[in-house]
Amino acid sequence: MRSRQRLRQVITPHINRISHRTSLKVSSIRYFCDNHNHPPKPSNTRIRDSTFLLESNKIWSEGMMHSDPGFFESMSSVQTPRFLWIGCADSRVATDSITKTRPGEIFVHRNIANLCVHTDLNMLSVLQYGVEVLKIPDVIVCGHYGCGGVAAAMTNDQYGIVDNWLRNIKDVYRFHKEELNSISDKHKRFDRLVELNVREQVFNVCKTSIVQNAWAKGQKVSVHGWVYSLNNGRLKDLKTTISSCEETPLIVSKEMEYRK
C-alpha cells in the first residue's frame, strides 16, 4: 500500500500535465497508475498529437520502475520470448494488450492480413531468428474478423501497390471457392475467409525450410492458428496446430485433395 502511495506521488505531476494537454480525465489516468495497465478511455477521448505518446511513456516508465525495480535491467540484457506472433498490422489488434503480456514475452511480426509469403524476406528473417536463434517453441498466426485486407481482397477494387500483396488472399479464396461460394450470407463468408486465410498461413509457416529443418533436427516447434474478434476481444483457436514433419504431409495432402 505504501509503495502505491509513493507511486502516486511520483507520477502525479505527469498525470496533471497529460490531463491538461489532452482530453483524458484524471480519474482515467489514475486507473493506469493503480493497475499498471491501459486506462479505459471515454468514447469521446481523442489522442491529440504525438506528445500524448511521449507523456504516456513517462508514466509507464515511472510506473514500471516502482512496481518492478529490476524490470529494465532484465530487459536490457537479453530477450527470451516464449512466443512468435505473426499478426495483422491493424491498430485494433495490439498483441501485448489483447494477450495481457509484458515486453519481452512475445516476438512480433505484423503485416497487412497476417500473411506468410515465402518470398517475403522480412517475415522469413523474423521466423528464422525466432526459431533458430531464440529457439521459440510456439509460433502463432493470428488473423481477425473484420480484417480490412481480407475484405479488400474480396472485391475487384484497386488500392495500389497493396493489391499485389492482397493477391495472396485472392489465391486463398480460389483454393476454397467451392466452400466460400456456398455461404450465402456475405458476413459469414467474410468471416470464413478470415479463418481459411489463417489456416493457409499456418501451412505456409510449416512449409518453410526454417520450420522443416527445425523439426528435422528434433527441435520442438508448434504452429498455431488463431482469430481475434474485434466485437468481444476474444481469441479463437482454430485447432489447426501443427507440431511435426509427420503432421504436415497429412494436412498438405488433405489440402491438395480439397483443392481439386
Ligand SMILES: [Zn+2]
Ligand atoms: Zn487485418
